[in-house]
Amino acid sequence: MRLTRAGEYAVRCVLYLAFQEPGIIGNRKQIARSMDIPEPFLGKIAQQLAFTGIIEIVRGSKGGFRLQVPPEKLTLLEVVESVIGEIFLNDCVIRPNACHRSSTCAVNRVWEKARDQLRKTLQETTFADLVNEESCLSPVSQNCLDEKSVP
Numbered sequence: 001m002r003l004t005r006a007g008e009y010a011v012r013c014v015l016y017l018a019f020q021e022p023g024i025i026g027n028r029k030q031i032a033r034s035m036d037i038p039e040p041f042l043g044k045i046a047q048q049l050a051f052t053g054i055i056e057i058v059r060g061s062k063g064g065f066r067l068q069v070p071p072e073k074l075t076l077l078e079v080v081e082s083v084i085g086e087i088f089l090n091d092c093v094i095r096p097n098a099c100h101r102s103s104t105c106a107v108n109r110v111w112e113k114a115r116d117q118l119r120k121t122l123q124e125t126t127f128a129d130l131v132n133e134e135s136c137l138s139p140v141s142q143n144c145l146d147e148k149s150v151p
Helices: 007-019 028-034 039-051 074-082 106-124 129-132 139-147
Strands: 055-058 066-067
Touching: 007 028, 007 039, 007 055, 007 074, 007 129, 028 039, 028 066, 039 055, 039 066, 039 074, 066 129, 074 106, 074 129
Parallel strands: none
Antiparallel strands: 055 066
């Protein structure tokens, strides 16, 4: 299983916003440049994050994105699943009726267990945890955050 590009970009966007002071609006162009996200793709992802209440899209010349959920209450699972949907490893896990053997299949039970463990790990990791580690930001991103420049 591989995380989709949309899921990865959503995590990057939210991570950037989590590094900001509460209530600060992150400039769309700055986020895209700092976090290596194509700007048109960032707009689509932001719409999904806004729909689920994770961020707010602020319109206008000083607009951008603002985190709506405190980083200590926002998990990786919530962000990833807000853009890619519920995580599953096989069709039979998400749709047991897809296979008539699902209820008795030993492999199905392994898929379910692996899925549950992955979801649990993502659920236990908050953006506050990630901010405290500061390991995901490139030097360029960190410089942009240090400047606190919001054009």
